[in-house]
Amino acid sequence: MTLDARSVALHLGLLAVLVVLGFLLPTYHQGNLARILVLATYAIGYNVLFGYTGLLSLGHAMFFAAGMYGAGLAMHLGGWPVLPALLLGLISAAALSAVVAMLALRTIGVAFMIVTLMFAQAVYLTALYLGEWTGGDEGFVIAQATRQIAGYALTEPLTRYFAALSIFAVALLITARMMQMPFGRVLIGVRENEERTQMLGYDVFRHKLLAVIISGTIAGAAGATYAILFGYVGATFASVQYSIFPLLWVLLGGMGTTIGPLIGVAFMFYLIDYASGVTNAYMLIAGATLVLLTLFARAGIVGEIRNRWVPWLP
Amino acid sequence: MDFGPHLILAILEGAVGASVLALTALGLSLVFGVMRVVNVAHGEFFMLGAVIAWFVATTIAGHPAVGFLAALVIAPLIAGGIAVVVDRLVLKQVTYDPEATIVGTIGVLYILQQSALMIYGPEARPVEPPFSHRIALPWIEWGENGLGFYFPWGLSTTSYKLFVIVAAITILLTFWLVMSRTRIGLIMRATQLDRETALAFGIPVQRVYSIVFGFGAALAALAAVLIVPIQQAHYLMGHDPLLLSFIVVIIGGLGSVRGTVVAALLIGMSDGIISVFLSPTLSKIIATLLVALVLVFRPQGLYGKKMA
Numbered sequence: 001m002t003l004d005a006r007s008v009a010l011h012l013g014l015l016a017v018l019v020v021l022g023f024l025l026p027t028y029h030q031g032n033l034a035r036i037l038v039l040a041t042y043a044i045g046y047n048v049l050f051g052y053t054g055l056l057s058l059g060h061a062m063f064f065a066a067g068m069y070g071a072g073l074a075m076h077l078g079g080w081p082v083l084p085a086l087l088l089g090l091i092s093a094a095a096l097s098a099v100v101a102m103l104a105l106r107t108i109g110v111a112f113m114i115v116t117l118m119f120a121q122a123v124y125l126t127a128l129y130l131g132e133w134t135g136g137d138e139g140f141v142i143a144q145a146t147r148q149i150a151g152y153a154l155t156e157p158l159t160r161y162f163a164a165l166s167i168f169a170v171a172l173l174i175t176a177r178m179m180q181m182p183f184g185r186v187l188i189g190v191r192e193n194e195e196r197t198q199m200l201g202y203d204v205f206r207h208k209l210l211a212v213i214i215s216g217t218i219a220g221a222a223g224a225t226y227a228i229l230f231g232y233v234g235a236t237f238a239s240v241q242y243s244i245f246p247l248l249w250v251l252l253g254g255m256g257t258t259i260g261p262l263i264g265v266a267f268m269f270y271l272i273d274y275a276s277g278v279t280n281a282y283m284l285i286a287g288a289t290l291v292l293l294t295l296f297a298r299a300g301i302v303g304e305i306r307n308r309w310v311p312w313l314p
Numbered sequence: 315m316d317f318g319p320h321l322i323l324a325i326l327e328g329a330v331g332a333s334v335l336a337l338t339a340l341g342l343s344l345v346f347g348v349m350r351v352v353n354v355a356h357g358e359f360f361m362l363g364a365v366i367a368w369f370v371a372t373t374i375a376g377h378p379a380v381g382f383l384a385a386l387v388i389a390p391l392i393a394g395g396i397a398v399v400v401d402r403l404v405l406k407q408v409t410y411d412p413e414a415t416i417v418g419t420i421g422v423l424y425i426l427q428q429s430a431l432m433i434y435g436p437e438a439r440p441v442e443p444p445f446s447h448r449i450a451l452p453w454i455e456w457g458e459n460g461l462g463f464y465f466p467w468g469l470s471t472t473s474y475k476l477f478v479i480v481a482a483i484t485i486l487l488t489f490w491l492v493m494s495r496t497r498i499g500l501i502m503r504a505t506q507l508d509r510e511t512a513l514a515f516g517i518p519v520q521r522v523y524s525i526v527f528g529f530g531a532a533l534a535a536l537a538a539v540l541i542v543p544i545q546q547a548h549y550l551m552g553h554d555p556l557l558l559s560f561i562v563v564i565i566g567g568l569g570s571v572r573g574t575v576v577a578a579l580l581i582g583m584s585d586g587i588i589s590v591f592l593s594p595t596l597s598k599i600i601a602t603l604l605v606a607l608v609l610v611f612r613p614q615g616l617y618g619k620k621m622a
Contacts, residue, residue, distance in 0.1 A: 056413055103610050110352055110412055111609050114560060118606035121557065125599045240553075244420055251417065281431040287424025294418040295407050 004180070007258075007314040011176050014259060015169050022161045030157055032273070034164040036266050038226050039245075041171045043253070043261030045218030046246035048175055051255035052184065053211040054191030058113045058243050059120030060219050062100070065127065065238035066093040067220025069134065072233035075142050077133065082149050086224050093220020094213060096123075101212035105205065117243070124238040139234025147231055160229050167225045168262075171218050176258045176314060178214075187211055188256075219246070241283075248286055251293050254302030258314045263301050319453050319469040320590070328586025330475050333482030334541045336578035338555050339562035340489065341533030343574040346563065348506045348526045351410055354419040356534055357556025358426035359397060363389045363535025364441075364547040365434050371441045379444035382543070389539045390532035396426075397531030401524045410523070423552075430549040443543035447473040478540050485536065486575060493571070502526060558585070561605045567614055 018037070025033060042064055049055050070092030074085040104115045128136045147154045154160050178184045186207050189197040198204045227233045236242070245268075253264025268286070276282040293300065299307055306313040342356045366389040371381035400422055408414035450470045452463040493499040504512045505522045513519050534555070545551070562581050566573030581601070588597040 056416070058416075103606070106610050107613060110416070111613055113416060114352070114564065115606050115609050118560075118602045118609070122599050122602045122606070125595055125602065129593070129595045129599060247417065247420075279432065280436075281428035283424045284428035284432070287421045287426075287428060290421030291404055291418055291425065292421075294414050294421065295404065298414070 006312055007176065007180070010314065011172060011258065014262075015165075015172070018165055018168075022158065022165065027157050030161050032269065033266075034157075034161045034229065036262070036269050037161075037164040037168040038222055038229065039249070039269070040262040040265040041168050041225065042219050042222035043246050043249040043265050044168075044171045044175055045215045045220075045222060047215075047250045047255065047257075047261050048178075048187075048218065049211050049215035050247065051250055051257070051260070052179060052191060053187045053208060053215075055208065055211070056113050056247070057104075057116040057212075057215075058240075058247070059100075059116030059118075059123075060216070060246050061238050061240070061242035062120040062123035063093045063097050063216035063219040064223035064226075064242060065123060065235075066096040066216075067223030067225075068227045068233055068237055069127065069223075070220070071224035072140070072142060072227035073133065075146050075228070076140055076233070079146065082147065082154070082228055086221075086228060089224025089227070090217055090221055093223065094217045097213045097216025097220070098209075100216070101209050105208050105212065117240070120238070120240070120243050124235060124240075127235040127238050134233070134235065137235050139232060139236070142227065142231045142233065144231065147228060154229055155231070163229055164225065167221060171221065172258065172262075175218075179258070179314070183207070183210075191256075244286075248290055250300070251298075252289060252300055254300030254304070254306070257300070257302040257306065260300055260302040267301070316453075316466070319451075319466045321587075322451065322453070323469055323471075324587045324590040325583065326471050326475065327590070328583040330478050330541075330544070331586045332579050332582025333479045334537045335555070335558055335562060335582040336575050337482055337485060337537035337540070338534045339559040339566075339574050339578050340486070340571065341530035341537075342559045343563045343566070343571060344502075344533070345527055345530035347571070348502055349405075349410060349523050350412065351405060351415045351527070352412070352419070353527070353530065354416055354556070355400070355422040355426060356530070356559060357552030357554075358423050358430075359393045359531035359552075360534040360538045360555045361430060361547075361549060361552035362393045362396065362426060362531075363538030364542040364545075364551060365430055365549070366392050366535070367539045367542045368434075368439050368441050368547045377444075378442040382441070382444040382539075385441075385539050386536070390535040393535035394528035394532035398524050398528040401527040405527065406520065406523070427549060427552065434547075434549055436549065438546040438548040440546045441542045443472075443474040445473060445477075446543075449473060449476070474543060478544070481540055482537075485533075489533075490571075498525075557602070558582075561601060564605055564609055 021033065022030065045063070046057070046060050049057055067089035071085040071089030074080040074088045075082070080088070100116070100119050104112055104119065107115050127134050134140070144155050152159050154163055179188070186197065186202050189202070190204055190207055194204055223237065226237070249264035249268055250261055251264070252267060253262065254260030268289070271285055271289075272282050275285045297304055302313060338356070338360055342353060345351055345353050345356075367385035370385040370388050371378065374381040374384055404418045404422065405415055408418060448470050449472065450465045453466050453469060454461060454463060493503065501517055501522055504515070504517060505519055509519055558581065562577045563574055565581065566575070566577030585597065585601070
């Protein structure tokens with residue numbers, strides 16, 4: 001049980017540090033970290049499918065966007081309060097990922113990547129096409145007054161930070177626990193050797209289906225939270241770029257590690273933040289990082305640390 | 315304009331689009347067929363072709379035709395050269411592993427696109443066509459004097475657009491001749507059929523891969539030089555050709571050259587025709603969904619084999 005204890009200590013310790021940071025950081029970095037935590041939730045969702053199950057999706061922006069539009073439109077057009085809107089965002093993402101999974105999982109390898117890319121492109125174009133409601137590329141802003149839970153304004157920096165931390169903590173703990181349970185172990189089995197897992201008697205398709213739905217729903221939760229906390233919804237979040245980002249984050253942080261997604265997002269966020277001050281071609285950094293990672297560090301930051309020094313890292 | 319002339323116009327526009335698309339998609343299809351590599355950066359080589367064409371055309375003074383002809387040679391050479399470097403530095407290093415090459419070429423996509431943004435800037439710039447005569451097209455209709463020709467207002471094309479179609483057909487025929495009649499074509503086909511046996515017969519597979527990757531990029535750049543006098547050069551222009559080429563290559567069957575050309579005609583023509591009558595966004599939504607479903611239910615496409 002020492003293995004478990006170390007893992008529990010690591011995750012709870014990380015969350016404790018994040019709580020303390022919330023009080024210590026100046027407002028600017030506190031806002032940044034809130035954004036990083038929400039995006040890290042998105043990356044955690046992506047990691048369930050890519051890092052643990054071994055399925056590379058190039059269309060996760062559609063799940064992020066489903067959550068974002070589900071929650072955002074409910075608040076913006078329907079005047080819903082925050083929590084029901086968040087729930088609607090989750091349901092939209094879960095429903096979309098179930099449909100996409102049923103179709104896309106009939107393919108494997110390169111075809112799976114292209115099918116997910118195409119579905120995401122269709123979702124993005126639909127968001128543009130329904131510009132009358134979605135505002136298309138320009139998007140829309142959710143009124144400040146509606147963004148509050150039981151009187152706590154989510155526009156207030158510290159409240160917003162802890163709201164972001166809560167959603168991150170839930171996603172982190174759920175996935176960390178899941179990967180220690182038999183279900184998660186089977187997912188890793190699918191990644192390592194799909195045929196053998198099948199021969200051992202596991203229903204591989206059902207496990208992959210659930211992995212896509214869990215992954216898509218967590219991504220949707222991140223999208224819904226992003227809309228609620230930062231008050232902006234736009235089609236950019238459904239574009240190809242936002243499907244590439246989680247891939248980049250997870251590769252950078254370390255695929256198949258629980259804390260890798262957060263490390264990857266934080267690293268990339270500050271790198272791009274710095275680069276965009278220097279040049280408007282800041283995506284160059286993202287491209288160069290992707291190439292360098294493929295060439296030299298396929299395991300990512302946390303993965304390399306695990307391979308070299310700390311083999312027990314979850 | 316009546317429906318008839320309108321349709322003729324749509325078909326002409328569609329044919330121009332289809333010609334350029336066939337060339338672009340052929341490059342992607344060749345690379346996938348021979349190397350089993352999905353080149354996500356393919357659209358950026360298209361963009362490079364257009365941007366280089368602009369640089370060449372503005373540097374060379376004199377008649378626009380001189381600059382255009384120079385661009386027709388220089389742009390594919392430079393784009394192809396960059397592709398060879400990418401092959402050597404990135405694809406070869408990851409031993410052409412399917413997933414790693416996709417992630418790697420996504421990185422290359424952003425590197426090329428953002429470098430173009432830094433060097434060329436965010437503006438869209440036109441390139442002057444080497445020649446452009448307005449050609450009015452006749453239409454047959456029952457008039458007061460029985461059956462007769464007349465020239466409806468707006469039913470016209472330019473000599474340059476016709477040139478694009480002819481040029482594309484010429485290039486496609488040359489490509490077919492090279493693949494089926496020359497030694498380098500034979501070597502490429504041998505590598506495509508069976509990499510190991512080709513290697514055993516002394517074919518330098520690694521060099522063939524570099525040539526094929528460069529050749530594929532050069533085709534995309536060539537297509538872009540042809541279209542840039544009609545469209546404008548912009549650093550983000552690679553996105554649509556990439557998606558359309560994906561669609562074409564998938565519908566045509568991965569790695570099948572014949573399928574690629576047929577599908578390019580089909581998609582290019584229907585894209586041109588549909589977007590005259592329907593909202594372009596709606597027609598794109600329908601097209602992408604259809605393609606996704608084709609991949610799900612008929613992954614071998616029209617002509618191709620099943621992909622692993």
